[in-house]
Amino acid sequence: MKRVQFSSPYLPYLFIAPQMAIIFVFFYWPSVQAIQSSFYLEDPFGFGSTFVGLSNYSDALGSVQYQSIARFTLLFTVLVTFLSLGIGMLLAVKADAVLKGSSTYKTLLIWVYAIAPPVAGLMGMMFFDQHIGPLVKLAAFFGWDMKVGLNYNDTAIAMIIVSVWKQIPYNFIFILSGLQGIPVSIREAAAIDCRSGMRRFWTMTLPLLAPTAFFLLIINMTYSLFDTFGVIDVMVKDKAANNPITLVYKVYMDGFRGNDLGGSSAQSVILMIVVFVLTIFQFRFIERRVHYN
Amino acid sequence: MASIGIKDVSKIYNGGVTAVSSVSIDIADGEFIVLVGPSGCGKSTLLRMVAGLEAISEGSVTIGDRVVNEVDPADRDIAMVFQNYALYPHMSVYENLAYGLKNRRTPKAEIDARVAEAARMLELQPYLERKPRALSGGQRQRVAMGRAIVRKPSAFLFDEPLSNLDAKLRVSMRGEIKRLQRRVGTTSIYVTHDQLEAMTLADRLVVLSGGKIEQIGRPLDVYHRPATTFVASFIGSPAMNLVTGELHGSKLALGPALIDLGATVPTQGAVTVGLRAEDLHIHDGTKGDLPFRIDYVEELGSQRLVHGVVGDQPLVAAIPSEIPLPETASLSIATAKLHFFDSKSGQRIDWVGEGAIAASIPAMEVAAS
Ligand SMILES: Nc1ncnc2c1ncn2[C@@H]1O[C@H](COP(=O)(O)OP(=O)(O)OP(=O)(O)O)[C@@H](O)[C@H]1O
Ligand SMILES: [Mg+2]
Numbered sequence: 001m002k003r004v005q006f007s008s009p010y011l012p013y014l015f016i017a018p019q020m021a022i023i024f025v026f027f028y029w030p031s032v033q034a035i036q037s038s039f040y041l042e043d044p045f046g047f048g049s050t051f052v053g054l055s056n057y058s059d060a061l062g063s064v065q066y067q068s069i070a071r072f073t074l075l076f077t078v079l080v081t082f083l084s085l086g087i088g089m090l091l092a093v094k095a096d097a098v099l100k101g102s103s104t105y106k107t108l109l110i111w112v113y114a115i116a117p118p119v120a121g122l123m124g125m126m127f128f129d130q131h132i133g134p135l136v137k138l139a140a141f142f143g144w145d146m147k148v149g150l151n152y153n154d155t156a157i158a159m160i161i162v163s164v165w166k167q168i169p170y171n172f173i174f175i176l177s178g179l180q181g182i183p184v185s186i187r188e189a190a191a192i193d194c195r196s197g198m199r200r201f202w203t204m205t206l207p208l209l210a211p212t213a214f215f216l217l218i219i220n221m222t223y224s225l226f227d228t229f230g231v232i233d234v235m236v237k238d239k240a241a242n243n244p245i246t247l248v249y250k251v252y253m254d255g256f257r258g259n260d261l262g263g264s265s266a267q268s269v270i271l272m273i274v275v276f277v278l279t280i281f282q283f284r285f286i287e288r289r290v291h292y293n
Numbered sequence: 294m295a296s297i298g299i300k301d302v303s304k305i306y307n308g309g310v311t312a313v314s315s316v317s318i319d320i321a322d323g324e325f326i327v328l329v330g331p332s333g334c335g336k337s338t339l340l341r342m343v344a345g346l347e348a349i350s351e352g353s354v355t356i357g358d359r360v361v362n363e364v365d366p367a368d369r370d371i372a373m374v375f376q377n378y379a380l381y382p383h384m385s386v387y388e389n390l391a392y393g394l395k396n397r398r399t400p401k402a403e404i405d406a407r408v409a410e411a412a413r414m415l416e417l418q419p420y421l422e423r424k425p426r427a428l429s430g431g432q433r434q435r436v437a438m439g440r441a442i443v444r445k446p447s448a449f450l451f452d453e454p455l456s457n458l459d460a461k462l463r464v465s466m467r468g469e470i471k472r473l474q475r476r477v478g479t480t481s482i483y484v485t486h487d488q489l490e491a492m493t494l495a496d497r498l499v500v501l502s503g504g505k506i507e508q509i510g511r512p513l514d515v516y517h518r519p520a521t522t523f524v525a526s527f528i529g530s531p532a533m534n535l536v537t538g539e540l541h542g543s544k545l546a547l548g549p550a551l552i553d554l555g556a557t558v559p560t561q562g563a564v565t566v567g568l569r570a571e572d573l574h575i576h577d578g579t580k581g582d583l584p585f586r587i588d589y590v591e592e593l594g595s596q597r598l599v600h601g602v603v604g605d606q607p608l609v610a611a612i613p614s615e616i617p618l619p620e621t622a623s624l625s626i627a628t629a630k631l632h633f634f635d636s637k638s639g640q641r642i643d644w645v646g647e648g649a650i651a652a653s654i655p656a657m658e659v660a661a662s
Contacts, residue, residue, distance in 0.1 A: 185379035188346050188366075193393035193440075195367035203392070207383040 031272065038265035049262070056266035066250070066267075073225070073246040076160060080224040083164045085216055088171025093201070095172075096179040124162035125234050135161075149235055149243065156244040159235055163228045171216055178212035179205070218282055225275070247271055294479055295357035295370075295447035296322045297343065302352035304338050304504075312338040314504045315352070320482065325474055327483045329491035330501035331527070336484040337452055339501070343482060344450050345369050356447055367396075372441035373450040376457060378433045380425040386412075386436050387421040390443050404443075411439040414473065431462045438470070442477065449474070451483040455490065467493060488528050492516065500524050518632075522565055522639035525632060531570045531598055536606040537636065538566040545631070548604020550583045554628050556646040560635065564642070567632030573610035573624045575599065581623030585610070590618065 006012055038056050040049040060066050127135040128148045135158075139146040148158045182205065190204045206213070226248055236243045245253070247267065255264030297320040304313040313335040320326050328336040341347040343354050345366035353360050361369050372393070381389050390408045399407075412418045415435040425433055434454065441449050454470070455463045471494055474481050485491050491498055492512045500507040500515065500523070508520040519525035525533040538547040540561050545552045547566060558564070574581065583603045591598040592614065599610045603624065610624055633642040 183377070183379065185375045185377055186381065188344075189373065189375060189379040189440075190381070190392075191346065192344065192366045192371065192373055194396040195365055196396070199396065204381065210383075 034265045034268045034272075036265075037261055038269050040262050042259075042261040052262065056262045057270070060263060060267050060270065069245060069247055069250050072156070072244050076156075076163075076228075076244075076246055077221060077224040079160050080163045080167065080228065081217065081220040083160070084167035084171055085213070085220055087164065088168045088216075089175050089213075091168070092172050092175035092179055093205070095176055099176075099180075124165040125231070127165075128158040128162065128235070149237060152242055152244055155235055159228070159231060159244065162231050162235075163224065166231065167220060167223055171220065174212055174216055175209065178209045182208050214282070214286055217286070218279070221278065222275070225271070294322055296320055296324075296355075297448055297480060297482070298353075298355035299339070299343065300353050300355070302339065302342060302354060303350050304335070304342060304347065305350045312504055313342070316501075316504075316506055317352075318499055318506070318509065320480060323478045323480055325471075325481045325483065325494060325496045326499060327485060327491040327495035327497075328499045328501060329485055329488055329495075329527075330507075332486055334501045335504040336486070336501055338504075340373075340450050340452055340482055340484050343448075344371055344373050346373075370447040371450055372444045372446040372448075373452065374437045374441050374454040376453040378425075378437040378454075378457075380433055380436055380440075382425055385422050385424055386417060386428070386439075389425065389436055390439050393440065393444050407443045407445070408439075411442045414442065414476075415439050430458055431466065434458060434466060435469075438473065442473065445477075445479075447480065449479050449481040449483075451481065453485055454483075456485070456487070463490075470494065489530060492528070498528075500527060502527075518641065519567070520641050522567070522634045525567045525634070529569065531609050531611065533632070534568045534570060534573075534608045535634070536566050536568070536603065536608065538564055540564050540633075547583060548606060550603070552582055552628065554631070554644075554646055556644060558633050558642060558644040558646075560633070560642055563636045565634040565636045565639070567634060568608070568626055569630065570598065570609045570611040571596075572626050572630040573608075573612075574626070575610055575612050575616065575619070576623050576625060577619035578621055579623050581625035583608075583624040583626075585622045585624045587618065587622055 037049075039051060039053060041052045041056070042049045127133050128146070130136060130148065133148075136146045136148065146154045146158075148155050186204070186208070190200050194200045194203070225246065228246065229248055229252070232245055232249045236245060236249070248271065251264050251267045251271065254260045254267065258264075297318075299316060299318045299320070302313060302316050303311065305311050316339060318326065328339060330336055338347060342349045343356075345361065345364060349362050353362055355361065356369055356371065381392065384392065387408060390411060391404050394404045394407065408421075409418075412421060415438060417432070417435055417439055420428060420432060420436075425436065428436065434457075437454065451470075455466050458466060467490055470483075483491075483494055485494075495512050497509060498512050498515050499509050502523050508515055508524045510518075510520075515524060515528055519528060519533070522535055526535060536547065538545050540546075540558055542561075543554045543557045545554055545558075545564075545566065575585070585599075585601050585603055585608070587599055587601040588607075589600050591600070595614065596611050597614050599612060599618070599622075601608060601610075601622070608624070628646055631647070633644060634640060635642060
């Protein structure tokens with residue numbers, strides 16, 4: 001690694017100070033606050049708080065409702081991560097085959113995809129609009145009366161489709177640029193060594209794409225766990241009653257709708273621990289098997 | 294093992310660039326063919342058409358007795374060695390060697406035996422478990438060679454496999470490639486822009502320029518009888534001196550000198566004369582045919598290259614280092630060593646005197662300069 005010399009030993013710290021300040025204000029400080037308040041029972045009307053130890057945690061983990069939400073979150077995360085990665089990869093591989101060499105076309109395509117996610121999200125929501133949504137109409141055509149926001153399964157399916165739909169462009173860009181980063185001569189050597197394109201994909205392309213895929217796996221899991229909040233909010237519209245929601249949405253419901261700050265804080269701490277464990281697991285066990293050039 | 298037939302093959306890229314035009318080469322079984330030429334002359338394109346990595350626009354390529362124009366690269370029974378080696382970075386050396394065999398459903402025992410044999414030939418045994426990134430350039434090069442050898446293909450295709458190595462390693466790898474090819478006897482096509490590499494490796498040389506064949510021949514034939522001025526200036530180091538002269542009967546006027554050829558050349562008037570630097574002899578004073586004004590000298594150790602002018606045309610002479618450089622010099626050359634080329638088309642002009650070893654340096658008539 002290249003060593004850079006600074007004239008003053010404090011200068012580097014000065015450079016990272018703004019970033020550290022942001023991390024402190026928006027991450028460490030709220031985290032500490034959350035951990036602290038997870039041990040208290042907050043009075044809903046703001047008249048002080050009582051120390052309750054771990055009972056917020058035991059309440060959350062012991063509740064049947066919390067457990068079923070956790071199960072749904074797991075299913076949701078796995079499905080959204082693998083579907084959006086899988087479809088993004090399929091599209092990227094197809095695009096890559098067409099794009100060989102023609103760089104103007106490539107730039108154009110990536111440019112379109114780069115501005116897409118928010119637009120795609122909006123479109124996804126409209127697909128399932130009860131009145132104008134074409135997918136709802138399509139379902140009706142097949143005799144399926146889709147009631148997004150009212151029926152548990154219908155809402156779950158719509159949530160997963162829109163979340164996947166929103167994330168595909170992002171995965172597409174990264175995988176496509178990863179594919180374009182594989183040296184042409186390696187592909188050609190493989191073409192001489194292996195006739196089957198499918199086999200080449202599994203034995204050559206995918207392993208060489210592993211660093212990108214590993215990065216995307218983490219990003220997509222984080223996305224499914226946290227960034228899908230907006231999608232869920234639009235579909236559920238605060239009426240969680242009979243609808244599927246994820247753990248993050250439950251934190252929000254309990255904290256801001258139910259005014260149970262202590263319980264909601266305990267749930268966020270649980271989520272924090274889950275993410276922490278997941279990240280460590282991924283870096284320890286998956287990254288080791290990933291080949292970095 | 295197989296012969297390869299390249300018949301009237303052309304490559305026209307989208308956009309109308311003609312990279313290779315109407316090239317025909319018949320390659321015998323076991324022959325080592327070197328395609329040589331300057332950058333951009335279409336060597337790689339031609340090789341890649343044989344490999345199947347590039348579509349053939351016109352003509353046909355035959356490997357063995359099969360026209361392979363429409364055959365998938367993996368089914369052409371060829372192995373290719375790339376300039377940057379193109380080793381699979383996520384596989385160990387063993388897996389790199391075994392990959393092509395595995396995909397062809399070769400039995401495991403057979404794979405092991407072939408990899409072991411190749412590793413022994415190339416002295417790769419200590420590295421079989423390593424990843425390519427943990428190898429030196431020369432070792433990677435040998436793995437790339439090994440990957441080709443284990444397949445036991447009909448033909449080896451090499452695209453400048455040595456150009457990423459340092460000069461010394463290049464020389465030793467050059468020898469190794471030649472030795473291996475002799476041993477396994479596989480038909481080979483080798484692309485290089487290095488004329489020395491081409492001379493030392495080839496059974497036959499194919500000199501390409503602008504997508505066309507300039508000359509095909511054995512290295513020494515090409516060296517001694519270059520078909521065009523292009524070949525003359527490309528093959529041999531230093532490049533052959535090409536100067537303009539004028540033919541009058543059996544006499545050649547070269548700058549201020551008039552040389553008696555002792556025979557007529559089948560052309561008259563302006564002509565391009567080729568003189569190899571190593572065929573020129575240097576003399577003190579005006580004893581030689583050609584008065585030579587020395588500009589500067591390059592010392593190469595075993596010999597020195599003397600740059601100067603005859604008349605107003607630059608010329609290089611290669612002379613042994615131990616001969617002292619005279620103050621005023623002149624050059625002489627055996628007339629049998631003179632090459633003539635058409636001054637317009639650059640095509641070689643054969644004449645009766647060439648190759649005949651002149652018994653003595655012909656009489657000289659030096660015009661006043
Ligand atoms: N994909 C392509 N599209 C258009 N023209 C191309 C393409 N690939 C190569 N060319 C052109 O074809 C010509 C021959 O290229 P080629 O790669 O065969 O040269 P080369 O003799 O191998 O040169 P070098 O010694 O530099 O490798 C060049 O003029 C090049 O610009
Ligand atoms: Mg080339």
